[in-house]
Amino acid sequence: xxxxxxLFRLSLTVHAVCVLAQPILAGLYLDGSYxxxxxxxxxxxxxxxxxxxxxxxxxxxxxxxxxxxxxxxYGVLWLAEGFQIGMGYARVLAVHLPLGVTIVALTxxxxxxxWLPRASRRRRRRRESPRSALDRVEQS
Numbered sequence: 001x002x003x004x005x006x007l008f009r010l011s012l013t014v015h016a017v018c019v020l021a022q023p024i025l026a027g028l029y030l031d032g033s034y035x036x037x038x039x040x041x042x043x044x045x046x047x048x049x050x051x052x053x054x055x056x057x058x059x060x061x062x063x064x065x066x067x068x069x070x071x072x073x074y075g076v077l078w079l080a081e082g083f084q085i086g087m088g089y090a091r092v093l094a095v096h097l098p099l100g101v102t103i104v105a106l107t108x109x110x111x112x113x114x115w116l117p118r119a120s121r122r123r124r125r126r127r128e129s130p131r132s133a134l135d136r137v138e139q140s
Contacts, residue, residue, distance in 0.1 A: 001064040001122060007057040008066070009114045012074075015050045016111040018043055019104055026100075044085050051078045065122040070110060077106050 021043050028036035055078060058071040080103055087096040113119060 001061070001066055002120070004057065004061040004064040005066060005114075005120055008054070008061040008070075009111075009119075011050070011054045011057040012107075012111045012114050015047070015054050016107050018047055018050055019107045022047075022100060023104060041088075044088060047081050048078070048085070051081060054078075067119070067121075067123050070113065070119075073106070073110060077103065077110070080106075 022040060025036045025040035025043060029040060051074075054074055055071070058074050062068050062071050080099065084096065084099050084103060087093075087099065
């Protein structure tokens with residue numbers, strides 16, 4: 001599980017750097033550097049690809065015994081990023097800006113969580129029902 005956790009951490013960190021670049025690039029554009037809008041658009045188009053790598057690493061982490069909720073949370077975040085791209089190209093800034101803030105906050109939160117010691121804990125196995133425990137004893 002350690003290797004898959006490291007892959008998940010590293011892919012999330014790379015993705016978070018790309019996500020954090022977005023508001024910086026938008027700010028540069030608003031400050032008069034009009035070329036920054038093209039870079040903002042290009043970086044936004046790269047995000048789904050880095051997101052797929054995060055999703056694959058998250059799936060491997062879950063299969064290896066890691067928590068499942070980060071994979072689910074990231075799946076929702078990845079869908080939100082796709083919607084965000086559409087809102088940006090459609091110039092619906094009333095949705096694009098607040099959704100962007102939400103995406104940045106959730107990405108940072110998930111990335112920070114992945115580097116905490118609790119991320120390396122194996123998920124708990126389901127408790128065995130008393131009946132199945134009794135069956136196992138009777139088979140012995």
